[in-house]
Amino acid sequence: MFFVDTIEVAGLGNRSYLAGGARTAVAVDPPRDVEQVIAAAARRGVRISQVVETHLHNDYVSGGLELARLTGADYLVPAGARVSFERVPVTDGDRAEVDAADGLALRAVATPGHTPHHTSYVLEENGTAVAVFTGGALLIGTVGRPDLVEPRLTERLARAQHASAHRLAAELPDETAVLPTHGFGSFCSSSQAEGSETTIGKEKASNAALTRDVDTFVAELLAGLDDIPAYYTHMAPANAAGPAPVDLTPPALADxxxxxxxxxxxxxxxxxxxxxxxxxxxxxxxxxxxxxxxxxxxxxxxxxxxxxxxxxxxxxxxxxxxxxxxxxxxxxxxxxxxxxxxxxxLRAGETPGSFPRGTFADLAERRRGGHVVVLDVRRDSERAGGFVTDSVHIPIHELRGRLAEVPDGQVWVHCAGGMRAGIAASLLDAAGRDVVAVDDSFGAAEQAGLTVARRAAGRAEAQEAAERTGHAAGATAADDVVLLDVRETYEWQAGHAPGAVHVPLSALEAGGSLPERVAGRSLVVVCRSGNRSRHAAELLVARGADAVDVIGGMRAWDRLGLPVVDERGESGTIA
Incomplete structure (x- = not known):
């Protein structure tokens, strides 16, 4: 017999696992604070013999090194992960006994995609797969995002994700339990999971990585990627260096x-x-x-x-x-x-700060009485699904650096449910602004009588985009349509569609405006493979533009033999 205990790390949207038999167990992707893993082992009456990592994590600091030190367990880390500490390097096909008496073992399966070195671990009972710890590879209904390592590797890793998912599906029985680390609110997931448990068989029927061809899957995956939390850039280096033991002693008290x-x-x-x-x-x-x-x-x-x-x-x-x-x-x-x-x-004589809270119904009533600033701090992907007309959009993670862009006047700030609006209101209040925090579900906005626009960016195949912009054989460009290339300058210089307008996505994200000759025209937005153009199109639609993005980007354009020129107007190339 075997057991698998799930250790929820709800604040980060992750899970860790303890799995084993009657005597010994393995801990998978443990959180920084390892006491709960040790407590779970104590409740089972087992010794932790192995600690394994599926990859160097980008969204949290691992407790694996410390857990291995405290328990004397072997610390298994993918061999391709460059780390500064002693560990047992794991390669594809490696096996490790978990509980020999109960016939339990782990088998490593290389599943690159979320990271280049990503490894899943199949839990076998007497040689039969019963569960697979998939980390950031195959998740519930989705996969881990491939854009956290290096932008130049993103498309390659997305294709690797597709291949890794198919490998797991091909090698494992349908009844094998799929036990991912990410997908329960973590931004390491390419989209958020629905449900709390799954199997290989269920994923074969519903997961896009297993139901779409690779090109369609990659285009859709890259187009749907959300914002990356800024702190992620510090997590993998910390994990590679070897995190220090946690110090949870009380901090110094301040008066x-x-x-x-x-x-x-x-x-x-x-x-x-x-x-x-x-x-x-x-x-x-x-x-x-x-x-x-x-x-x-x-x-x-x-x-x-x-x-x-x-x-x-x-x-x-x-x-x-x-x-x-x-x-x-x-x-x-x-x-x-x-x-x-x-x-x-507060010191003697000081008075506390405060600000009012309201609902969308209160906002609707206030709007009828005169102009107020409505600030939407949701992410671009959320706003694309609907927004209050004439609202200002600054995502919460950008607000601190863009406070000067919030128009004068009383600010009613909202998000999807109230939590982020509370954070934003505190930032605005600290900056001296007159603010009202809308503590309400965005679904109530329309019911309250506010006008909610629903203008999601459309999508176009490369051939359709070429016909609309006059680049296809025999096609004539419409006067009101322009091809907008949002790649970086070096990419544009190497190869772009003739006549395209170049505005890098980074400039749009920084609030930059479009060239005057583009104003009021329909925009067909293109990048290299479809990720950045999707993001740019949603940004532009949220600002009131008519925009579609090109599925597959300039790579799809080039595959069709459509014209590509370099900065000198000569034959260009698409990397």
Whole structure:
């Protein structure tokens, strides 16, 4: 007999696993705080004999090295992962006994895609596959995203994901349980999973990686990729270096004077209480990241990396919880902390800051009485599905650096459900703006009488795009249609469609405007393979433009033999 225990890391949208028999077990992709894994082993009465990593993680700091040290377990890491510590390098086909008496073993299967070195592990009982730990390879209804390593590798890794999914499906029985690490809210997933369990057979019937041909799968996968949290860039290096043991001892306590001094010094003071409590009263200048929300993801995403942070909590338990969550993303030691409420954190004579909260019905009523600024802080992918007309769009992770772009006047800020609006409201309040936090589901906006536009960017095959823009044989370009190339300059110089207008995606994301000759014309947006153009088209549609993106990008264009020229007007190439 065997067991598999799931260890939920809900704040990051991940899972870790403990699997084994009567005596020994293996831990898979453990979180930074390893006590819960050790506790799970103690409840089972087993010894952890192996700790395995499916890959060097990009979304959290691993506890694998520390867990192996504490338990004396072998630490298995893919051989292709460059690390600075001793480990057992794993290659395709390697086997490791988990519990010999119960006939349990792990078999390594190379599944590149999420990372070049990604490895899945098949749990076998007496030689029969019973489960597969797929990390960031095959997820529930989707796959791990392939764009976290290096932009130049993204399409190659997307194709590898398709091949890896097919390898698992071909080699494993339909009843094999699929146990991924990502896909439960983690931004490491290319899209979010629906459901909590699956098998190889179920994925064969529903997963795009197993139901689409490779070109269609890659085009759709790349077009649907969401924003990457800024802190991800620090996770893989930390994991490669070997994370230090976690220090969860209480931080130094700060009194009201020290809190004020830290604010004056430009440090971050983060209030962990609910957004309702924060709106009612808080230390002016502090920011609100609810401990009960996705604290680690959003604080690590928004805070300048390495910035000193002081935590304000309503209780010692809330502080301990937040401290544990933050260590998982490399925010190890708060500079200071305090518990209680605003009356404990303010100096004599100081008054707490506050701002009102409202619903979409309140916003609709306020709009009827005059102009207000409506600020949407959802991601581009969310806004593409519908937005309040005349609203300003600045995603929450960009807001701190774009506060000057928020128009004058009272700001009603909303997201999809209220949590991110609370964060945004605290940022605006700290900047001295008159703000109202819309604490409501976006689904209520239209019901409240607000006009919600639903203009998703369309899509066009390369042949259709060529016909619309006059590049296909016998086609005549319409005067109101322009081909917009959003690749980087070096790509454009090497090869582009004749007559195309060049505006890099990076310029659009920075708020740059289109050339005057493009204004008011329909846009056919193209990049190299379809990822950036999809993102650019959604950005442009959200700004009111008529835009479609080209499926497969300039690579699909080139495969059709459509014209490509370089910067000199001579025959060009598409990498």
């Amino acid at each position: 009201a004077d020290e809190i004020a001094e830290r604010l004056a010094a430009g440090e971050w003071v983060v209030d962990l209480r609910s957004r309702v409590a924060f709106a009612e009263g808080h230390v002016a200048g502090s920011f609100n990241f609810e401990a009960a929300g996705q604290l680690a993801t959003y604080l690590a995403w928004l805070i300048p990396w390495g910035k000193a942070v002081t935590l304000l909590a309503e209780s010692a338990d809330q502080l301990r919880y937040a401290q544990r969550e933050l260590t998982r993303v490399g925010i190890d030691r708060p500079a200071a902390a305090a518990t209680g409420g605003p009356s404990d954190w």
